[in-house]
Amino acid sequence: MAAKDIVHDIVREALEKEGWLITCDPFFLRVSENIGMFIDLAADKLLLAQRETFKIAIEVKSFVGLSNLTDFHLSVGQFLNYRLALEEFEPDRILYLAIPDDIYNTFFQDSFVQKVIKNYGIKLITVNPKKREITLWQPSLTSN
Amino acid sequence: MAAKDIVHDIVREALEKEGWLITCDPFFLRVSENIGMFIDLAADKLLLAQRETFKIAIEVKSFVGLSNLTDFHLSVGQFLNYRLALEEFEPDRILYLAIPDDIYNTFFQDSFVQKVIKNYGIKLITVNPKKREITLWQPSLTSN
Numbered sequence: 001m002a003a004k005d006i007v008h009d010i011v012r013e014a015l016e017k018e019g020w021l022i023t024c025d026p027f028f029l030r031v032s033e034n035i036g037m038f039i040d041l042a043a044d045k046l047l048l049a050q051r052e053t054f055k056i057a058i059e060v061k062s063f064v065g066l067s068n069l070t071d072f073h074l075s076v077g078q079f080l081n082y083r084l085a086l087e088e089f090e091p092d093r094i095l096y097l098a099i100p101d102d103i104y105n106t107f108f109q110d111s112f113v114q115k116v117i118k119n120y121g122i123k124l125i126t127v128n129p130k131k132r133e134i135t136l137w138q139p140s141l142t143s144n
Numbered sequence: 145m146a147a148k149d150i151v152h153d154i155v156r157e158a159l160e161k162e163g164w165l166i167t168c169d170p171f172f173l174r175v176s177e178n179i180g181m182f183i184d185l186a187a188d189k190l191l192l193a194q195r196e197t198f199k200i201a202i203e204v205k206s207f208v209g210l211s212n213l214t215d216f217h218l219s220v221g222q223f224l225n226y227r228l229a230l231e232e233f234e235p236d237r238i239l240y241l242a243i244p245d246d247i248y249n250t251f252f253q254d255s256f257v258q259k260v261i262k263n264y265g266i267k268l269i270t271v272n273p274k275k276r277e278i279t280l281w282q283p284s285l286t287s288n
Contacts (some may be wrong), residue, residue, distance in 0.1 A: 031256040035213060069179060070218075077221025081260055112176040116225055 007062040007129065008040055011098045014127050014134045015058075020045045027057055031085045039082050042093065047142070054141055055093040057086060058125065063103040072113065079122050094123065094141070101126040101135045151206040151273065152184060155242045158271050158278045159202075164189045171201055175229045183226050186237065191286070198285055199237040201230060202269065207247040216257065223266050238267065238285070245270040245279045 012022055020043040027042035041058040059078055065071045075097055083095045099108070104126040107113060117124070126136040156166055164187040171186035185202040203222055209215045219241055227239045243252070248270040251257060261268070270280040 032254050034254055035256050037213065069181065073221035073225055074214075074218045075221065076225060077217035077219065080224065080264065081217055081220060084260060084263055085256065110176050110178050112179050112229065116228060119228055120224065 007098075007100060007127070008060045010127050010129050010132050011058060011060050011125070012041060013132050015041070015043050017132070018045075018134060020056075029082075029085050029089060031089070037082065037085060039095075040098075050142065055090070056141070057082065057090075057093050057095045058098050059095065060098045063099060063107065068103070068107045072107070072116075076116060076120065076122070080120060096123045096125045096137075098125040098127060101128050104136065151242075151244060151271070152204045154271050154273050154276050155202060155204050155269070156185060157276050159185070159187050161276070162189075162278060164200075173226075173229050173233060175233070181226065181229060183239075184242075194286065199234070200285070201226065201234075201237050201239045202242050203239065204242045207243060207251065212247070212251045216251070216260075220260060220264065220266070224264060240267045240269045240281075242269040242271060245272050248280070 012025065016022065022041060022043050024042035026038040026040055028036055028038055030036045039057045040060040042056070043058065044053055044055050046053045059075070059082060061071060061075045063071045079095065079097050086093050086095055104124070108117070108124075116122070124136065124138040125134055126138075127133065128135050156169065160166065166185060166187050168186035170182040170184055172180055172182055174180045183201045184204040186200070187202065188197055188199050190197045203219070203226060205215060205219045207215045223239065223241050230237050230239055248268070252261070252268075260266070268280065268282040269278055270282075271277065272279050
């Protein structure tokens, strides 16, 4: 199994541990007559405190390519294109980029990467691959 | 020579035909302590009518990958990251995405692709690979 698939499955399992129901794997979105896009996961969760069902879509990136920077460029492009599509077709579904926590603690701490994340409002989930748990929601879901 | 390199050289030649001086090939931009990025080309031109030297940077994309959509995601991510870097380090240099005109006349006419281009303000140059000439500036340089 490719490393990408391993991280995908870890994110899926980690979300389920937190009570999320995986509704699509992958989540297909038709955006025009000729273009359909596959976002990695869609999940729903009823948060009783808010009396509200939260809906998320998740782009999973393992950052195991030849270059972290190229993987980052691709992640940013996918995130912004998927978010634009969701705004039109599923405006109540919030998009997150899911990454392993080791890449968050290293490459993602770079000042330029942080600037991109902040400037484009990219929401992050990090997972610990060993514990198969989510370690960070940035920002937290309820603060959106 | 890879197809990517062929389009790169065509764009370079087409710019020179229009009187641009290629100043960097590639154009290296250090954006943080650990990250340096290579934008494909940088070029300058004195426009007498405006009595002004215009400076551009060009990301060249041949769209010969396995999927136009993946190439498009990567193009959007690179464009937005490069533009953010230029705003900080070379704010008077305008970024363009250069593509072959056949991909502009097909894939780029899709309604979702057009929406992305408009929404994120992506500036385009198209080239005719046979004539080795620029066929479109969108928007034109002087209307920026």
